[in-house]
Amino acid sequence: MTLTFEDFKPGHFGTFGPRHVTREEILAFAAEFDPQPMHLDEEAAKHSMLRGLSGSGWHLGSLMMRMLFDGFIQRTASLGSPGVDELRWLSPLRPGDDLMLDVEVKEARVSRSRPSTGIVTFGMRMRNGSGQVLLEATSPIMVKRRETTEG
Amino acid sequence: MHFFEDIAVGQQRELGSFTFTADNIKAFARQFDPQPFHLDEEAGRNSLFGGLAASGWHVGSVCMKMLVAKGKEEAAAMLAAGGTPAVWGPSPGFRELRWLKPVLAGDTITFRSIVESVRTSEKRPEWGIVQARNLGVNQRGEPVYSMLATAFVPRRAKAG
Numbered sequence: 001m002t003l004t005f006e007d008f009k010p011g012h013f014g015t016f017g018p019r020h021v022t023r024e025e026i027l028a029f030a031a032e033f034d035p036q037p038m039h040l041d042e043e044a045a046k047h048s049m050l051r052g053l054s055g056s057g058w059h060l061g062s063l064m065m066r067m068l069f070d071g072f073i074q075r076t077a078s079l080g081s082p083g084v085d086e087l088r089w090l091s092p093l094r095p096g097d098d099l100m101l102d103v104e105v106k107e108a109r110v111s112r113s114r115p116s117t118g119i120v121t122f123g124m125r126m127r128n129g130s131g132q133v134l135l136e137a138t139s140p141i142m143v144k145r146r147e148t149t150e151g
Numbered sequence: 152m153h154f155f156e157d158i159a160v161g162q163q164r165e166l167g168s169f170t171f172t173a174d175n176i177k178a179f180a181r182q183f184d185p186q187p188f189h190l191d192e193e194a195g196r197n198s199l200f201g202g203l204a205a206s207g208w209h210v211g212s213v214c215m216k217m218l219v220a221k222g223k224e225e226a227a228a229m230l231a232a233g234g235t236p237a238v239w240g241p242s243p244g245f246r247e248l249r250w251l252k253p254v255l256a257g258d259t260i261t262f263r264s265i266v267e268s269v270r271t272s273e274k275r276p277e278w279g280i281v282q283a284r285n286l287g288v289n290q291r292g293e294p295v296y297s298m299l300a301t302a303f304v305p306r307r308a309k310a311g
Contacts (some may be wrong), residue, residue: 066182080250083247
């Protein structure tokens, strides 16, 4: 069944994962989108503020998107997102991490400009296998209301 | 890349342009955001986007790619001029990211970065904290992407 606006109530929504992240994936993403030494070169990374090879923050954000998709967006009447209010990178992504994603509904309201659509604001937290928080973000997603969903 | 002392509010860096193609949009989407409007032309046309649209995370990652390339270009120019480029630290995050308009297959986005605030770090006296507005504009001059990024930038070592 497709999830619509009415299915998102303020409070804890779900916990998703684990998603295992390999060194090869980290290096491939960094080579294409963020080729800084701290994401590509073990030796240089040792001397960086992050003390060791770390994944790009944009890789972590993109993995969050994939975990949201696998977790529930693929079965949600989603119309896309207007943006990300805030995102904080709190600890580095490391090769071998098993990521978990906690999702909370912070707010759910009907769009003023498009009454057939709801705006659901999600709070996301990504953790590694040892429980360390890597990322926190707040982002709204536009979701169709049930009355207007066909089928 | 510049040291903290050489960065001032209002400074603007032109980061260059990137063309989003059906191939690179779908390749990113398959890995990270396989929603139908990012993978299929027909589904894109029938969505609010009105065409095959790049994932917002793809647009953000490309902006990062442009920033890194520009930083390397600036570092090379500084070395060639006999100077010492700064190595910037990691970013603690960003705020106010807005996907203002869809980025569709065939769109060419030009990115720029404008410094909005500079301050020193109390916890880390060897670092400054710079906030910059990163913007993307399409080939029709329409803003498609905006975000306020934060970065740690090294301060020049004090003499003596």
